[in-house]
Amino acid sequence: MLHVNDVRKSYPTAEGLVSVLAGVSLDLDAGQSLALTGESGSGKSTLLHLVAGLDAVDGGTISVAGTALEGLDDKGRAELRRDRIGLVFQQFNLIPSLDVGANLAFQARLAGRHDRGWSTHLAEALGLAGLLNRYPEQLSGGQQQRVAIGRALAARPALILADEPTGNLDEASGDAVMGLMLGLVAKAGASLLMVTHSERLAARLDRRLHLRAGRLSDRVQP
Amino acid sequence: MNAKTILVGVWLGLALAGAAVAQGFADLGATVEGFALPDRDRVLEFPEDHAAHPDFRIEWWYLTANLTGDDGAEYGVQWTLFRSATAPGETEGWQSPQAWMGHAAVTTADAHHVAERLARGGVGQAGVTLNSGAAFRAWIDDWEMLSDTAPGEDALDRLALTARGDDFGYALDLTAEGPLVLQGDGGYSVKSADGQASHYYSQPFYAVSGTLDLPGGPVAVTGHAWLDREWSSQPLAEDQTGWDWFSLSFEGGEKLMGFDLRDGGEGFTSGTWIAADGTPSRLVPGALQADPLEYATVAGREVPVVWRLRLDDRAFDVTLRAVNPGAWMATLVPYWEGPVRVTGSHTGRGYLEMTGY
Amino acid sequence: MIRASLAALLSHWWRHPLQLAMLLAGLALATGLWSGVQAINAEARAAYTRAETVLGQDQLDRIVATDGRLTVARFAELRQAGWPVSPLLEGRRAGLRILGVEPLTLPRAAAVPGMPMLGSDDLGEFLAGRLVLVAPETLDRPGVAEALAGLKPQAAPDLPPMTVLADIAAAETLLGARGEVTALLIDPGRPLPGPLPSGLERRVAVADQGLARLTDSFHLNLTAFGFLAFAVGIFIVHAAIGLAFEQRRPMFRTLRALGVPARTLGGLVLAELLGFALIAGLFGVGLGYGVAAALLPDVAATLGGLYGAAVPGVLELRAGWIVAGLGMAVAGTLAAAGQGLWQVWRLPPLASATPRAWAVAAGATRRLQALCGLGLLTLAGGALGFGSGLWAGFAVLAGLLLGAALVLPGLMALVLAAAGARARARGVLSQWFWADARQQLPGLSLALMALLLALAANVGVGTMVGSFRATFTGWLDQRLASELYLTAETPAEAARLREWLEPRVLAVLPIVSTETNLLGQPGDIYGIADHATYRDHWPLLSALPEVWEAVARGEAALINEQLSRRAGLGLGAVLDLPGGALPVAGVYSDYGNPSPQAIIGLEAFGTRFPEVQVLRFALRLPATEVEALATILRAEFGLRETAIVDQAGIKAFSLRVFERTFAVTGALNTLTLAVAALAMLASLVTLSASRLPQLAPVWAMGLTQAGLAGLDLARTVMLALLTAVAALPLGLALAWVLLAVVNVEAFGWRLPMQAFPGDWLWLFAAAGLAGGLAALWPAVTLMRRRPADLLRVFANER
Known part of the structure; x- marks a missing residue:
């Protein structure tokens, strides 16, 4: 499903080139979930962005659902994001000008895979059925994140990428949102790669990997 | 009376001819083509010559009077009409080459009132006419010298004279008590050693009565007046810079007209001794000795206001003293003109004019 | 504290030079267009004032004849009666306003700077009629040099454009008005001798705002445009300032947290903005000068064309609009920054709104x-x-x-x-x-x-x-129905031309006109022949029946729309004309002419204005023959190029x-x-x-x-x-x-x-x-x- 092989990435800064990922490899099978933990600045978000095709690798290869990212141009990567990947961010990043219904259906419609039944199911499952005509700023953080999860799943992507999806939520709503997400990911048959710094949440996924100074370790406990 | 020549010359130079002031005090050094020139052989004819001579460049009707008021005070009165031309001849309308300037003044011991008028020729604002009935009229605006002459008399024998300024005015009746006097050689008056000359005659025998309108109220006056008539086209030599002119009447009835044309050197003096019956005797050039004795500061200039005049062959030695040293004519072309008292070998009154100071 | 805070505030602009450029550019543009328009208006108004104050028109009372005909003889009579008056002859020739004065009697208050006065060296030249005074750039206008041929024009910056000041003798000759006097100026420094003789009346000096009033609308138009541009420019400023406030919000918060009082911070921001306003204002005024200088010749042409107002095509720097421009820059900045300033002053900077x-x-x-x-x-x-x-x-x-x-x-x-x-x-x-x-x-x-x-x-x-x-084009097509227009130099030449032309063309239509007062305003009266050309083509807006017959018989007049509207004269109303009133039988459109105008029959015109000579003709002939005829006329009669104009030329x-x-x-x-x-x-x-x-x-x-x-x-x-x-x-x-x-x-x-x-x-x-x-x-x-x-x-x- 997802193959990451020896990926390197560095960013130019005022102090020169800073290496963020120094040869990272991992694999994720279909339907599997993987938690990526690490300190701030360990490069876990960068890895997520690279997998999503939001940024390009300096070296190494990534392939998603059989498609090698390094062979894709900007347009190809945009298509990949649209068709294969669902993104959930800590900041929710809903589209403020669209209401909840439109936000939920946005990516699915963008990908041309809008499935009304599935959407309705998602809205109900996420407890959003009564909120479809509201605008993002009228929702609580937990509600917004549920919209974001729904949006990511609506197109039935092969891979869900989540970056601290509950980082902006309190523990109770975070747990609830996490439960919903895991359940729906499983139901959709998608793989999940989730970045988190919470050991507790990581424990709820199938596998976990720890990223330190741009390298992975399989050590379960720090 | 070259002072007037200078005056008009300067006016002409500044105002009309467009030429800069040059060639000494006057710009009259060069002959102006087309104008008539004074002629020694010409016999003056009256009343015709009382009128204007537009073919000549400059001309004036110049009257000064020494008067006494019913208040016992001494007064001097001046009435002058100058004519000046940029080209000979007269035409109707604004195109006329003639221009006119009037000066009027009343001088008391402590005040000097002056007025000035300017006019273009050709339109009737000013002029001098002599109609067939020998009625003479010289005027500028509402100033007038008008003859009121009985048949058989000269047109200038009786005159009514008016003028007014912003703060004064006068109306005088003049009656001639003697004949016209031809100055120089039968009316041909030489003005320099080089022979510059003018036509010049006078009527120095006027008895005057009338009223002065002064800021303090009207004053009835009587006295004597002297009228000069002169015209020319080029009366000054190039090096002549200024002029002192004297017209004096003595108690014995005799009169003296004298002038002193100043130049860088000795100057040129001349004049006429007039007997009580009007018989003129020409003074040879240089016979008249005129020496300034005292100066006064007038309008920022040093002007001699006390003079000693001498005619050695006539035992004539007098002192002239200005009635009012401040008799400054603050006109377009300024000069000094005012009444004087005469003491010494002869006593009397008269007028003094000085320019170029 | 103040220096450190100000340095912090200003550092933002170093980081965002584009924003600063936008702010300054917007402000400079807004100020520039505004002050450009103001500069044009100021220049035009100054020209009107010059026109109205030349010869002390606004200060000196004048005497005019009740019948409109003053003469030199009348002037001399008044002078001899002790009236301190000076003659003035005024008229138009070749588009120039000719003013004739008499320097020897001219009151001092009427003196135009640069005019030779008594005692000056060039008075003689002036009196001799050789030297005339003209506004500096008027000399460069087409036709002026020809109109003043043989004269020595001298530049006098205080004269209004298109005005010639000359000795009255020279003016008489230029205007062909010997012995005439327009008015007598009264010297205010001298007492008057008594009541005026009959037939004369005294006009009290008034600052006549006629031109200013007439052109008000035009300047209002420009001002409106200027303001529009200013407002639009302030939008830019608002955008730039808004962004700067938005982006500096954390900085404001930090500065406040570090102990800078809100009042001080607000003051500093205000000072910063005022500084920018002044810098941009100066640029703007410079820009305005450029805009005005570039547009002024066209504005001058417009004002000349529409109102007959003479405005110079050259701009002068005037303190008035420079200061006004800077003031507008400051005011605009404050208006644009008001909201942001208020926030800095009042609101505790909370989290930024979404x-x-x-x-x-x-x-x-x-x-x-x-x-x-x-x-x-x-x-x-x-x-x-x-x-x-x-x-x-x-x-x-x-x-x-x-x-x-x-x-x-x-x-x-x-x-x-x-x-x-x-x-x-x-x-x-x-x-x-x-x-x-x-x-x-x-x-x-x-x-x-x-x-x-x-x-x-x-x-x-x-x-x-x-x-x-x-x-206008349609109207020109109608109105310029004749194929060729001729102007003779003398009546004799006109007669010869007419005699020669009559058998050779379809019609020779004399055109006569005179400048006169129409209901108190300077206007023109035309006399036209009774001919089908007019009946068929003249653009009448409204008319009584048989209008052309009535005009031809001398029983009615036509008036232009301007006169009709201004004086409220409709069909059938009676119009006062020199030589007797006539009823209005028609109203015609007369675009582009600022003045009132009336048309009467040719014969009636001749009776009323016998002194006006027929020098101009309109010719009707087949269009194909126009060029040939023009060539013959030039060759046979030696007519100057400008004396023959064809229809196309006039239209162009x-x-x-x-x-x-x-x-x-x-x-x-x-x-x-x-x-x-x-x-x-x-x-x-x-x-x-x-x-x-x-x-x-x-x-x-x-x-x-x-x-x-x-x-x-x-x-x-x-x-x-x-x-x-x-x-x-x-x-x-x-x-x-x-x-x-x-x-x-x-x-x-x-x-x-x-x-x-x-x-x-x-x-x-x-x-x-x-x-x-x-x-x-x-x-x-x-x-x-x-x-x-x-x-x-x-x-x-x-």
Whole structure:
């Protein structure tokens, strides 16, 4: 499903080139979930962005659902994001000008895979059925994140990428949102790669990997 | 009376001819083509010559009077009409080459009132006419010298004279008590050693009565007046810079007209001794000795206001003293003109004019 | 503390030089256009004042003859009666106002600086009629040198343009008016001798504001344009300042936290802005000088063409408009920064509001704005219905423009919502496109209002000028029916020409005219022959039956529309004319002429004005023979080139004058549009920073940066086009008010309004272009952004 092989990435800064990922490899099978933990600045978000095709690798290869990212141009990567990947961010990043219904259906419609039944199911499952005509700023953080999860799943992507999806939520709503997400990911048959710094949440996924100074370790406990 | 020549010359130079002031005090050094020139052989004819001579460049009707008021005070009165031309001849309308300037003044011991008028020729604002009935009229605006002459008399024998300024005015009746006097050689008056000359005659025998309108109220006056008539086209030599002119009447009835044309050197003096019956005797050039004795500061200039005049062959030695040293004519072309008292070998009154100071 | 705080505040601009450039450019542009217009107005007004004060007209009483005929003899009589008066002869020749004075009697108060006075060296030249005084650049105008041939013109800067001051003798000759005197100036320094003789009357000196009044509307027009441009420029300033406040909010917060009092901080920000205002104001005034200098010749031509007002084509620096320009820059800055300043002063800087909250707040503002706008539109309607006069016309214009501008955002929001609703079905991108347009509306609405005003002004003025041009061309075709126009130099030549021509052409129509007073205003009376040419072609707006017969018999007069409107003279009304009144039998259109005019029969004219000689003829002949005849006339009669003019030549000339007349309006129009585009650019640049969080998720969900940039570009163009749609009816309404209300008041004629749909295409093109140009740079920036910038939106440590 997802193959990451020896990926390197560095960013130019005022102090020169800073290496963020120094040869990272991992694999994720279909339907599997993987938690990526690490300190701030360990490069876990960068890895997520690279997998999503939001940024390009300096070296190494990534392939998603059989498609090698390094062979894709900007347009190809945009298509990949649209068709294969669902993104959930800590900041929710809903589209403020669209209401909840439109936000939920946005990516699915963008990908041309809008499935009304599935959407309705998602809205109900996420407890959003009564909120479809509201605008993002009228929702609580937990509600917004549920919209974001729904949006990511609506197109039935092969891979869900989540970056601290509950980082902006309190523990109770975070747990609830996490439960919903895991359940729906499983139901959709998608793989999940989730970045988190919470050991507790990581424990709820199938596998976990720890990223330190741009390298992975399989050590379960720090 | 070259002072007037200078005056008009300067006016002409500044105002009309467009030429800069040059060639000494006057710009009259060069002959102006087309104008008539004074002629020694010409016999003056009256009343015709009382009128204007537009073919000549400059001309004036110049009257000064020494008067006494019913208040016992001494007064001097001046009435002058100058004519000046940029080209000979007269035409109707604004195109006329003639221009006119009037000066009027009343001088008391402590005040000097002056007025000035300017006019273009050709339109009737000013002029001098002599109609067939020998009625003479010289005027500028509402100033007038008008003859009121009985048949058989000269047109200038009786005159009514008016003028007014912003703060004064006068109306005088003049009656001639003697004949016209031809100055120089039968009316041909030489003005320099080089022979510059003018036509010049006078009527120095006027008895005057009338009223002065002064800021303090009207004053009835009587006295004597002297009228000069002169015209020319080029009366000054190039090096002549200024002029002192004297017209004096003595108690014995005799009169003296004298002038002193100043130049860088000795100057040129001349004049006429007039007997009580009007018989003129020409003074040879240089016979008249005129020496300034005292100066006064007038309008920022040093002007001699006390003079000693001498005619050695006539035992004539007098002192002239200005009635009012401040008799400054603050006109377009300024000069000094005012009444004087005469003491010494002869006593009397008269007028003094000085320019170029 | 103050130095450190100020350094911190200013550091922002070093980091964002583009923002600073935008702020200064906007302010300089706004100030520049405003002060440019003010400079033009100041120059024109100074010229009117010069025209009205020349020869102490505003201070010296004058004497005129009750029958209008003063003579030199009368002058001499008055002088001999002790009146301190000086003659003045005034007249026109070859487009020049000739003033003849008599320097020996001229009162000092009437002296024109530079005029030879008594005692000056060149008085002789002046009196001799060789030296005349003319305004410096008047000498360079065509025809002036010929008219003053043989004279020595000398420049006198204090004379109004197209005025010649000469000795009265020279003026007599120039004007061919020997022995005539127009008026006698009374020397105020001398006492008067008594009551005036009969037949004369004394006119008390008044500062006659005639020209200023007549040209008021034109200057008001310019001022309105200047203000429009200023307002549009202030939008830019507002955008730039708004962005700076937004971006410096954390800095304000930090400074406050570090102990800078709100009052001090507010004062520092104010000082900073005032500094910018003064710098930009100075640039603006310089720019204004450039604009004014470039436009002034055309303005001068316009004023000359429309009102006969002589205005120099050269600009002088005047303290008045420089100071006013700087003042406007400061005032504009304060107005644009008011909101931000208020926040710095008052509100504790809390967390920044989210964009959508801003939009919601904007919704309330928008409703209030729309209400105000509707109120203004109602007021405009009221002024149209019940007001009268030029000011009512301008009140209608102001209400219309401002009201429409205020209603625009609300209207746009409605349209965008409706479009968004329909777009839902067409795809999610389309839906987002419209939804996002609505989102952007509050930030762009000021710029869109500016664009609306600029576009509406374009349509309005364009329609007015177009209508004017179409009417004018048609009218010229009618009125210039004759094929050839001749001017003889002498009556004898005129007679010879006529005799020679009569058997050779279809008709020889004499044209005679004289300048005279028509109901108290200087105007012209024409005498025309009884001929089918006039019957068939003369453009009568209204007429009694048998009008031409009545005119030919000398029993009626025709008057131009200006006279009819100004004096309220309708058909059948009686018109006072020299030599006896006549009833008005017809009113004709007379575009481009500022003065009243009347036409009477040729014979009646000859009886009334026997002194006017027939020197001009209109010739009717087949068009194919025109050139041959002109050639023969030149060869046989030695007529000068200018003495023979064919119809096409006159038309070309008239149209050239016409085009120049409206060149200024066109230039100001284009400039305003350019400023509006710049305002949009400024607003978009301001928005682009805050838009990143809105765009990044869409990008993350599968749109390329190029796609996003394209959509942004399209969105702005769409908004500009929508604005153009709104601007079209507004512009037409504007044109209608200009044509039917303002023009009638200002010029005295009404023009039929015509629509020019071709121009509307241009309008949409211009709007799209303005929007596209404004959006291009932000779009390119967006396209070129590094992904890292977009990714930062998703960064957790935000």
